Amino acid sequence: MEIKLIQNEYEKEIVDLILNIQQKEFNVxxxxxxxxxxxxxxxxxxxxxxxxxxxxxxxxxxxTIALVKFSAEAGAIRKMFVRKEFRGKEYSIAQQLLEQLIQYSEENGLKNLYLGTVTILQAALRFYERNNFITIPKETLPDDFPIMRPDNVFCHLQLNQTK
Incomplete structure (x- = not known):
């Protein structure tokens, strides 16, 4: 497996992957x-x-996984999706994607990561909890956090401040 930064040249593959999971698998x-x-x-x-x-x-x-930097010290995790047949501990794709995003965030001076998701994605919520994210009320999100319409569960991770 290879994880790399991707941009518009992968637009079709990204759209296919994400929309299939959102719409067909989870009926979001x-x-x-x-x-x-x-x-x-x-x-x-x-x-x-x-x-x-x-x-x-x-x-x-x-x-896929993405980071929206919405302030000097905070970012929002978006677009965390793994094809169904590649999920789980056997591949650890989600874990590796998250670890690379956290590393990128720390290297770029971020101190806090936030994310929004939907209640139906229970496996995703358990995954984030295992990675030290805490569920927070919507009201405690930073004012400039970019909320997506379907999101109804929000999480926060304070990044390692050793640098």
């Missing part, structure tokens, strides 16, 4: 029109100092 009521970021990854994620990572097996995109 979200469309491509609700996610214009997917059609301009470079401007939406990289221009602010964030990133978009893709996990590849045999040249095929099997997982």
């Amino acid at each position: 009521p979200i469309t491509l029109e609700d996610q214009p970021d997917l059609l301009n990854i470079k401007d939406f994620y990289f221009e602010s100092g964030g990133c978009f990572l893709g996990a590849f097996i045999d040249g095929k995109l099997v997982g």
